[in-house]
Amino acid sequence: MALRLPSPFLAKMKSLLGENYDNFMKSYEQLPYAGIRVNTLKISREEFLKVSPFELEPIPWCSTGFYIRDGERPGRHPYYHAGLYYIQEPSAMAPVELLGVAPGDIVLDLCAAPGGKSTQIAAKLKGEGVLVSNDLHPDRTKALAKNLEMYGVRNAVVLNEDPERIAGAFPRFFTKILIDAPCSGEGMFRKDESMLKYWEESSPLKFAEMQREILTSAAKMLTPGGRLVYSTCTFSPEENEGMIAEFLNNHQDFRLVPVEHSDYFSPGETKWLTGQGHVGDDVLIQLTGTARLWPHKVKGEGHFMAVLQRERELTSGDDESKRAALMLQDHSNDGTLAVSSRTDKPRERKGKLSLREEKMGQSGKNSKSGKSAARQQTSRRGSGDRQADYISIDPFYDFIREQLHGSLSGYPVLYGNHVYISSLPEDRLKQLKVIRPGWYMGQLKNERFVPGHPLATALHPEEAARYVSLSSEDGEAVRYLKGETLSISEERVVCRQGAEAKGYVLVCIDGYSAGWGKWQAGMLKNEYPAGWRWTSV
Numbered sequence: 001m002a003l004r005l006p007s008p009f010l011a012k013m014k015s016l017l018g019e020n021y022d023n024f025m026k027s028y029e030q031l032p033y034a035g036i037r038v039n040t041l042k043i044s045r046e047e048f049l050k051v052s053p054f055e056l057e058p059i060p061w062c063s064t065g066f067y068i069r070d071g072e073r074p075g076r077h078p079y080y081h082a083g084l085y086y087i088q089e090p091s092a093m094a095p096v097e098l099l100g101v102a103p104g105d106i107v108l109d110l111c112a113a114p115g116g117k118s119t120q121i122a123a124k125l126k127g128e129g130v131l132v133s134n135d136l137h138p139d140r141t142k143a144l145a146k147n148l149e150m151y152g153v154r155n156a157v158v159l160n161e162d163p164e165r166i167a168g169a170f171p172r173f174f175t176k177i178l179i180d181a182p183c184s185g186e187g188m189f190r191k192d193e194s195m196l197k198y199w200e201e202s203s204p205l206k207f208a209e210m211q212r213e214i215l216t217s218a219a220k221m222l223t224p225g226g227r228l229v230y231s232t233c234t235f236s237p238e239e240n241e242g243m244i245a246e247f248l249n250n251h252q253d254f255r256l257v258p259v260e261h262s263d264y265f266s267p268g269e270t271k272w273l274t275g276q277g278h279v280g281d282d283v284l285i286q287l288t289g290t291a292r293l294w295p296h297k298v299k300g301e302g303h304f305m306a307v308l309q310r311e312r313e314l315t316s317g318d319d320e321s322k323r324a325a326l327m328l329q330d331h332s333n334d335g336t337l338a339v340s341s342r343t344d345k346p347r348e349r350k351g352k353l354s355l356r357e358e359k360m361g362q363s364g365k366n367s368k369s370g371k372s373a374a375r376q377q378t379s380r381r382g383s384g385d386r387q388a389d390y391i392s393i394d395p396f397y398d399f400i401r402e403q404l405h406g407s408l409s410g411y412p413v414l415y416g417n418h419v420y421i422s423s424l425p426e427d428r429l430k431q432l433k434v435i436r437p438g439w440y441m442g443q444l445k446n447e448r449f450v451p452g453h454p455l456a457t458a459l460h461p462e463e464a465a466r467y468v469s470l471s472s473e474d475g476e477a478v479r480y481l482k483g484e485t486l487s488i489s490e491e492r493v494v495c496r497q498g499a500e501a502k503g504y505v506l507v508c509i510d511g512y513s514a515g516w517g518k519w520q521a522g523m524l525k526n527e528y529p530a531g532w533r534w535t536s537v
């Protein structure tokens with residue numbers, strides 16, 4: 001059925017596009033393009049090209065992105081569950097490519113759910129540096145956290161906050177910021193018809209209001225010399241060139257970094273700004289350096305991107321960014337731990353961490369209830385006992401020493417009896433609504449440590465004491481993903497020197513980690529979490 005586009009939208013596009021309008025309209029006669037992006041945290045691009053179950057065509061603006069043929073079902077392959085690729089609309093892969101992320105960067109993805117761009121940023125960080133992924137909407141942060149876990153990201157913190165509150169906690173802190181802004185979604189009508197339901201003539205102005213606030217908060221968090229990419233999937237000038245013009249007018253210490261225009265990156269439309277208030281000539285010239293992806297010019301949906309940079313000159317406010325860089329360079333001098341399976345337990349902590357008073361997902365404003373939860377735990381364990389406020393983390397250290405090979409670096413954080421390794425010190429997150437303070441290790445239970453699923457998905461087989469690899473082709477992998485117990489002979493359990501086959505096993509699909517199992521006497525007990533299971537027939 002043909003797409004029924006709202007007539008005020010069509011009239012607007014006609015007046016904006018003039019002679020290009022007919023070409024633009026023809027794009028709605030085509031099917032949207034489907035894409036996947038290789039997750040290089042788990043597999044290299046070259047390896048993926050060798051094992052890909054799909055016919056791939058490179059996406060010109062993203063070296064790890066590929067078009068797949070219409071009708072393919074990439075969500076129904078075991079490699080999807082092993083996190084080898086992310087299913088992503090091709091144009092949506094462009095903004096992160098312009099952010100220039102390098103390992104060691106301190107990155108904020110401010111409007112991040114469900115995590116397409118966060119997983120792309122994480123792949124570029126290669127596990128070094130910090131990724132803070134935030135979304136305002138609590139429900140959407142669940143999908144965000146799950147995707148970061150599925151794709152084996154070790155150094156992400158997930159927040160559910162208003163950007164202005166994050167700005168209060170992290171002034172001039174981030175070297176890179178992405179704002180993939182909430183927008184009127186005009187560029188996605190072909191891909192996602194449901195966007196049409198919410199569109200009204202007034203939508204662009206409504207969203208512009210939100211975007212203005214988000215940009216203003218983000219500006220406070222960027223280090224001097226840092227880079228900010230602003231992107232939308234809409235055509236309206238108020239949300240795009242107009243928003244950036246206003247931002248540059250109000251932020252004299254920012255300049256636009258021009259995007260190199262090409263067959264696919266078209267220049268920003270400065271002539272559309274007429275009547276949008278005063279825009280100086282200097283700003284107008286800069287704005288041509290923004291970029292648009294047009295559905296009638298590229299194989300992808302409509303997108304807009306602007307790259308902004310904060311001037312580098314040193315001011316007194318630099319102290320915080322310098323501290324951030326130092327903090328990341330040295331985890332060892334401030335009471336935090338470099339957790340390594342090859343070294344002994346750090347002595348200064350005596351194997352214990354104090355219980356955190358707030359519970360997961362509770363912000364400073366809810367900390368009262370967090371306190372009472374902690375108190376209840378204390379009283380259950382007996383008042384007057386000085387140990388009552390403490391939980392032994394020893395079983396966790398025992399687990400990593402016995403089961404893992406290699407080093408895990410970061411700040412160990414306890415939320416209740418849940419252990420995380422965070423890329424930020426715990427006190428940096430104190431006042432914020434934290435969904436995940438870091439990489440989830442597992443749970444301390446009855447003086448034992450039960451490893452969590454995200455610990456497994458981010459490991460490589462050589463880091464585990466033992467692993468077993470299931471084939472994606474003979475149905476065994478799907479049976480594991482469905483939660484079945486498998487019969488696995490002892491010879492198939494690959495053990496690190498000195499380890500016996502019995503115990504926790506990293507379960508891999510064609511050599512790529514997917515979850516835990518527990519092997520004993522020829523049987524692999526399934527530890528794949530119920531909520532993640534393969535449900536299609």
Ligand SMILES: C[S@@+](CC[C@H](N)C(=O)[O-])C[C@H]1O[C@@H](n2cnc3c(N)ncnc32)[C@H](O)[C@@H]1O
Pocket residue numbers: 092110111112113114115116117118134135136137140161162163180181182183210214
């Ligand atoms: C375009 S979507 C982001 C898509 C995401 N970047 C990705 O690649 O998967 C915009 C997101 O902004 C979130 N959002 C809306 N208002 C926000 C605000 N004021 N601050 C932060 N996030 C906001 C929405 O919940 C939505 O998830």
